[in-house]
Amino acid sequence: MTDVAVPITTRKDWASDQEVRWCPGCGDYSILAAIQMLLPELGVRRENTVFVSGIGCAARFPYYMNTYGMHSIHGRAPAIATGLAVTRPDLDVWVVSGDGDALSIGGNHLIHALRRNVNIKILLFNNQIYGLTKGQYSPTSEQGKVTKSTPFGSLETPFNPISVALGAEATFVARTHDMDRKHMQEMFRRAHAHRGAAIVEIYQNCNVFNDGAFNAITGRDNRADMLIPLEHGQPIRFGADGQRGVAMPADGRLQLVDVAEVGEDAVLVHDEARDDPGLAFALSRLSRGPFEPTPIGVFRDVQRPEYGDGMARQLVDAQERKGPGDLASLLASGGTWTVG
Amino acid sequence: MSTVIPRQTKELDRVVVRFAGDSGDGMQLTGSQFTTVSSLFGNDTATLPDFPAEIRAPAGTLAGVSAFQVHISDHDILTPGDAPNVLVAMNPAALRANIGIMAAGGTVIVNSDAFDERSLDKAGYEANPLGDGSLASFTVYEVPMTSLTMEVGKEVGVKPRDAERSKNFFALGLVSWLYSRPVEPTLDWIAKRFAGRDDVREVNARAFKAGYHFGETAELFDSNYQVRPAPAEPGTYTNVTGNTALAWGLIAAAQQAKLPLFLGSYPITPASDILHELSKHKNFGVRTLQAEDEIAGIGTAIGAAFGGSLAVTTTSGPGLDLKSEALGLAVNLELPLVVVDIQRGGPSTGLPTKTEQSDLLHAMYGRHGESPVPIVAARTPSDCFGAAVEAARIAVTYRTPVILLSDGYLANGSEPWHLPDLADLPAIDAAFATEPNHTDDEGNPVFWPYERDPETGARPWAVPGTPGLEHRIGGLEKAHGSGTVSYDTMNHERMTHERADKIAGIARGIAPVEVDDPGGVGGAPVLVLGWGSTYGAIAAGVRRVRARGLAVAHAHLVHLNPFPANLGDVLRAYPTVLVPETNLGQLARLVRAEYLVDARPVSKVQGLPFRAAEIEAAVLQALGTDTSVHGDEGDVAS
Ligand code: SF4
Numbered sequence: 001m002t003d004v005a006v007p008i009t010t011r012k013d014w015a016s017d018q019e020v021r022w023c024p025g026c027g028d029y030s031i032l033a034a035i036q037m038l039l040p041e042l043g044v045r046r047e048n049t050v051f052v053s054g055i056g057c058a059a060r061f062p063y064y065m066n067t068y069g070m071h072s073i074h075g076r077a078p079a080i081a082t083g084l085a086v087t088r089p090d091l092d093v094w095v096v097s098g099d100g101d102a103l104s105i106g107g108n109h110l111i112h113a114l115r116r117n118v119n120i121k122i123l124l125f126n127n128q129i130y131g132l133t134k135g136q137y138s139p140t141s142e143q144g145k146v147t148k149s150t151p152f153g154s155l156e157t158p159f160n161p162i163s164v165a166l167g168a169e170a171t172f173v174a175r176t177h178d179m180d181r182k183h184m185q186e187m188f189r190r191a192h193a194h195r196g197a198a199i200v201e202i203y204q205n206c207n208v209f210n211d212g213a214f215n216a217i218t219g220r221d222n223r224a225d226m227l228i229p230l231e232h233g234q235p236i237r238f239g240a241d242g243q244r245g246v247a248m249p250a251d252g253r254l255q256l257v258d259v260a261e262v263g264e265d266a267v268l269v270h271d272e273a274r275d276d277p278g279l280a281f282a283l284s285r286l287s288r289g290p291f292e293p294t295p296i297g298v299f300r301d302v303q304r305p306e307y308g309d310g311m312a313r314q315l316v317d318a319q320e321r322k323g324p325g326d327l328a329s330l331l332a333s334g335g336t337w338t339v340g
Numbered sequence: 341m342s343t344v345i346p347r348q349t350k351e352l353d354r355v356v357v358r359f360a361g362d363s364g365d366g367m368q369l370t371g372s373q374f375t376t377v378s379s380l381f382g383n384d385t386a387t388l389p390d391f392p393a394e395i396r397a398p399a400g401t402l403a404g405v406s407a408f409q410v411h412i413s414d415h416d417i418l419t420p421g422d423a424p425n426v427l428v429a430m431n432p433a434a435l436r437a438n439i440g441i442m443a444a445g446g447t448v449i450v451n452s453d454a455f456d457e458r459s460l461d462k463a464g465y466e467a468n469p470l471g472d473g474s475l476a477s478f479t480v481y482e483v484p485m486t487s488l489t490m491e492v493g494k495e496v497g498v499k500p501r502d503a504e505r506s507k508n509f510f511a512l513g514l515v516s517w518l519y520s521r522p523v524e525p526t527l528d529w530i531a532k533r534f535a536g537r538d539d540v541r542e543v544n545a546r547a548f549k550a551g552y553h554f555g556e557t558a559e560l561f562d563s564n565y566q567v568r569p570a571p572a573e574p575g576t577y578t579n580v581t582g583n584t585a586l587a588w589g590l591i592a593a594a595q596q597a598k599l600p601l602f603l604g605s606y607p608i609t610p611a612s613d614i615l616h617e618l619s620k621h622k623n624f625g626v627r628t629l630q631a632e633d634e635i636a637g638i639g640t641a642i643g644a645a646f647g648g649s650l651a652v653t654t655t656s657g658p659g660l661d662l663k664s665e666a667l668g669l670a671v672n673l674e675l676p677l678v679v680v681d682i683q684r685g686g687p688s689t690g691l692p693t694k695t696e697q698s699d700l701l702h703a704m705y706g707r708h709g710e711s712p713v714p715i716v717a718a719r720t721p722s723d724c725f726g727a728a729v730e731a732a733r734i735a736v737t738y739r740t741p742v743i744l745l746s747d748g749y750l751a752n753g754s755e756p757w758h759l760p761d762l763a764d765l766p767a768i769d770a771a772f773a774t775e776p777n778h779t780d781d782e783g784n785p786v787f788w789p790y791e792r793d794p795e796t797g798a799r800p801w802a803v804p805g806t807p808g809l810e811h812r813i814g815g816l817e818k819a820h821g822s823g824t825v826s827y828d829t830m831n832h833e834r835m836t837h838e839r840a841d842k843i844a845g846i847a848r849g850i851a852p853v854e855v856d857d858p859g860g861v862g863g864a865p866v867l868v869l870g871w872g873s874t875y876g877a878i879a880a881g882v883r884r885v886r887a888r889g890l891a892v893a894h895a896h897l898v899h900l901n902p903f904p905a906n907l908g909d910v911l912r913a914y915p916t917v918l919v920p921e922t923n924l925g926q927l928a929r930l931v932r933a934e935y936l937v938d939a940r941p942v943s944k945v946q947g948l949p950f951r952a953a954e955i956e957a958a959v960l961q962a963l964g965t966d967t968s969v970h971g972d973e974g975d976v977a978s
Binding site for chain 2: 047069080084086109112322324328335340
């Protein structure tokens with residue numbers, strides 16, 4: 001709110017005095033650390049930063065940040081954050097949510113916040129399970145998942161959060177995971193720099209109720225072969241030596257290929273800025289779940305007018321057209337008559 | 341236009357006119373213009389729009405009938421009138437749906453062109469009521485409005501089908517002549533409203549004049565009428581509906597508080613007009629957001645409140661259901677928020693376009709946990725302005741969500757409003773926190789978000805962007821003072837009391853309830869206690885009882901939670917307390933529980949407001965007097 005230089009801060013300045021109460025070993029710790037270490041680098045002020053959450057393990061996040069924050073009710077954080085962001089464009093508003101919070105009870109708010117392109121940054125902690133309520137399947141749990149509420153296996157097709165976000169007209173969509181702080185920070189930094197709604201799906205390990213859900217792709221020894229890094233303008237390649245890649249043959253279906261076999265020119269070049277979300281969507285469908293080679297990085301980053309800016313512009317336009325509001329004239333606007 | 345001297349002009353002190361037709365016939369427009377002209381002329385007016393839930397129910401059916409009732413008078417009136425003296429029926433269904441409520445010996449003007457076999461059949465008439473003697477107790481005028489309007493259309497050269505749509509203006513012209521209304525204001529209004537659509541404007545204007553001339557020249561009517569202006573306090577007046585007044589009240593409150601106004605709302609009948617009205621006034625810095633659902637309506641408002649706006653969400657019963665959880669959050673967050681509930685018939689979807697006062701207990705108790713919320717209720721359409729300011733004043737002063745109750749009757753009804761002196765609006769002080777308010781164990785200044793104001797019990801409102809006051813709020817129970825998460829059970833009990841005491845303490849800052857009792861408080865044997873939109877009917881009913889030489893008192897509540905501090909004493913001063921409500925006795929239940937008094941409910945749940953005669957009858961019965969109430973005598977002067 002002021003022009004004075006942003007004070008230099010360290011991670012400690014961003015941590016509140018509250019004891020962090022996630023289960024020991026929970027992936028949430030590394031996400032919290034990634035954010036607390038990143039914010040001093042972004043040149044932002046604590047007083048202008050707000051974390052809004054709903055309900056779930058992840059939703060405790062605001063209590064651990066020495067910023068403004070609100071731990072609200074289940075699923076509603078995107079709506080609350082929308083009201084804050086459109087009335088206070090000077091703030092950085094982050095939403096911290098989980099797979100149940102964002103995609104089940106709060107699904108409606110999530111898609112509409114994305115579609116409106118409100119300037120909020122949504123961190124979706126996806127652990128594919130309900131943690132706080134002690135282990136029921138979630139809308140991202142794999143079909144057949146055996147949990148307390150599905151002793152004979154879940155019957156449901158899971159949501160793919162990236163596909164959902166792209167279908168909801170999101171302008172910034174990315175995926176990262178809790179085992180790679182640098183990658184997380186890069187995604188958060190990009191989300192922060194984006195003017196409009198940004199959503200980052202974070203594969204997060206719940207070591208109590210769904211331990212190892214992402215091991216097959218995020219384990220230290222598996223990453224090279226199982227994570228497909230998306231980099232704008234670069235051929236989409238993975239494997240320790242980049243020996244594998246993604247290609248789009250004439251039938252339009254994406255395929256994993258050996259680069260040596262198809263030739264370097266046949267490897268698809270990633271274009272996150274493409275207005276048509278079709279390719280980003282195809283990339284989001286490349287993997288059926290975190291057991292196959294899975295893309296991470298920025299799927300889509302396009303510019304569209306930000307909702308709060310549009311709202312503010314209408315106010316300015318109206319004032320230019322009609323002058324600032326005058327209450328007495330408003331009350332008389334329907335026609336008056338005078339007695340006596 | 342020239343004015344032919346009518347055969348005879350008779351003086352009336354008041355008249356109730358009901359315009360009725362198909363939903364597509366423009367009856368609401370016709371009725372409200374007749375009201376505006378009458379208000380401008382100086383009459384006192386009160387209106388009752390009565391329309392179906394369907395946008396276009398099948399044409400010509402009873403379900404599709406839309407009506408607008410207006411009461412005009414040469415003295416101060418309080419209700420839209422119990423029984424219409426004049427019915428304008430544009431088709432058989434409109435006649436059939438409304439004839440039953442007509443005053444005995446009333447006048448019926450029908451569009452005779454519409455009484456063909458097919459239309460009669462659709463309305464469920466076996467024989468044509470115009471010919472079978474069933475209307476013998478009324479004075480019936482048959483006017484071929486459709487064909488006369490189509491004639492007018494020919495002159496202008498528009499297609500007959502388009503011209504036919506202007507027949508409501510013919511009706512408006514005819515009734516304007518019948519009651520000697522000035523024609524210029526309506527012609528001006530037509531010119532303005534249909535500017536840019538030359539054909540439509542021309543046909544409407546000509547149809548209006550044709551209707552007026554028809555009254556003058558056709559030998560049908562042997563006289564017309566005059567209702568003189570009502571004496572009114574000197575000042576400037578306008579005609580306003582409840583929803584418009586409410587929207588303006590919110591704008592006024594935001595100005596008083598020097599806060600930007602934010603509305604998060606999902607469309608719902610009968611509240612949507614507030615969203616429409618506020619959306620027009622962006623030059624006042626008003627932000628409106630049409631949310632994805634009712635929950636997001638209140639959710640966005642809570643976010644805006646956290647950020648320092650005067651935040652509002654508007655809805656009706658079904659939406660209030662959906663907002664309950666978020667409202668509980670706002671109770672815990674202790675942030676200012678105004679929740680407007682324009683009540684309608686329930687439960688569930690109920691009667692979307694009909695009025696009811698059945699959400700009082702919901703407003704009072706409709707949340708889990710001990711979750712007190714102040715409640716303010718508007719009593720007349722124009723009073724919605726002041727009620728909105730008062731709701732906002734309480735919300736901001738005490739950092740609490742406030743429920744403002746209005747209803748379908750107030751929302752769409754209109755009345756002349758003596759414009760307030762803006763200098764008299766109450767001060768509202770947002771008083772944002774700017775500095776730490778506590779010292780920690782090491783002597784450092786810190787900010788405690790739940791350190792309360794000793795007088796009001798309100799917590800500080802520190803908005804993001806204020807350096808040094810960073811804090812976290814949320815739905816989990818908070819430690820008193822410091823506001824950190826606390827599962828301590830004794831702290832929970834303390835905080836539960838702090839929240840309850842804060843709301844109860846609002847009573848110290850509100851005016852005592854006024855009692856209208858000519859004999860002084862306790863003078864009359866019966867007190868009628870009301871709240872909200874029953875005001876007009878109760879006040880008119882009480883006047884009627886007094887006109888019989890009997891004593892009765894009236895008190896009307898603006899604040900339903902907390903009650904004014906003197907309410908218990910007032911109630912105990914009367915051996916009999918009647919509580920008329922358009923519900924099954926919700927306020928009666930609250931005052932019985934609170935004060936152990938034998939308050940007796942007087943109920944009506946027909947989707948319509950009370951009539952003055954119904955209140956009169958209830959009071960007479962309580963007084964043990966002859967209960968025969970004669971037809972409609974209208975509002976007697978006070
Ligand atoms: S239950 Fe799972 S997600 Fe929740 S804190 Fe424990 S490990 Fe983390």
